[in-house]
Amino acid sequence: MAKERGGDHFAGIVPFVRVAEARSFTGAAKRLGLTPSAVSKAIAKLEGDLGVALLHRTSRSVTLTPEGAAFYERCRQIVSDIEEARESVSTAQAEPRGHLRVSLPLAFGRLEVMPLMPGFLEQNPELTVDANLTDRAVDLAEEGYDVAVRIGRRSEARLVARRIRRTRMVTAASPAYLRERGVPERPEALRGHNCVGFLLPSTGALLDWVFEHDGRPQSIAVRGNLTVNTVEAQVEAAVSGGGVIQTLDFIARRAIEDGTLVPLLEDYLTLGPSIFALYPENRRLSAKIGVFIDFLTRTLGEV
Structure with a gap:
């Protein structure tokens, strides 16, 4: 019977699998609750026990060697099965x-x-x-x-x-703004109002406003003298009388509840993301x- 090499080399397999998944010693270390140095040492010992390099390491990236990729595919399911078995026992017995x-x-x-x-x-x-x-x-x-x-x-x-x-989309404005400019009764009326636009941070695109009535969706390209890139700024601008806004329900909820914003066009509400x-x-x-x-x-x- 062949003698086992490095009796505790299994200890390095979980850190290796986590690094292979994260492509990062830091990400794997955070998940394992270890330091990056400890993870690196565990994998180095595993490589020494196996006699092969499992990872290519550079200052910017970590990639698998061909031997590492093959080893990962064998180990990934093993580690997953062990974790599932451990979870099934621990979750049944402990909080x-x-x-x-x-x-x-x-x-x-x-x-x-x-x-x-x-x-x-x-x-x-x-x-x-x-x-x-x-x-x-x-x-x-x-x-x-x-x-x-x-x-x-x-x-x-x-x-x-x-x-x-x-979520639902909510359209609203301050009482002071509505006293001065009037209450829009239909989405098309917003073209005659000052609307505070929202720039999507990920793309910089100005979002159209969306409505729905009798099952028919409607999109309105609004205009105004102010655009912002955070929803908090959009609400603050509206509360201060800067114009009409459309945002997600939970963002405007408190301002609507305390009366600093008035919901509009409630017959045209539509679902949000x-x-x-x-x-x-x-x-x-x-x-x-x-x-x-x-x-x-x-x-x-x-x-």
Whole structure:
């Protein structure tokens, strides 16, 4: 019977698989809760035990060697099966625990999720959460995130998407503006109003406004003397009397509730983009990811 080489070389397989997935020592280290140096040393020892180089390392990238690619394909499913077995045992016996890294859209995170976090953490005392608020589409694997919340579903390979809630588009203006300029009764009337436009940060495109009546969608190209690239600035401009806005319901909700904005054209409301939680398909729905997504779905609900 052949003697095993390097009795503890299995310890390097999980770090190797994580680096292969993230193409980054830093991303793998964040996911594993280790330092990049520790991950690098584990893989170097694994390569020494195997007698082959598994990775090409440069200052800017990490890629698999041909031997590394073949080894990864064999190890990937093994690691996934072990994690699934571990999860099936731990989730049946223990509450969610550990560290959860979450990416949230700026406005949605600040307005909707952050007020809920103390309650979530009180219900899950064995969890800690690192919440990063950004409108950038983070790379979950490379940057070490467990879950990302996105407005609008983007097709991304190797990610599972679960819808948290729907949104609606809301058109509104301040009472002072409406006293001066009048209340538009139909979407076409907006062409005679000063509309605060929104520039999509990812493309710089000025968004048309959308409406629906009797099942028929309608798009209006509005004009005004101000455009902005954040939804918070758009709401502030409208509250200050700067014009009419169209935005997502949750962004304008507080201003409408306190009377600083008045909803308009409510017979022409249309659905906005849905909000999704995404997690890597190879992570399976772990206890900590599952409890977070379930909490958001339960507390924020469907519109």
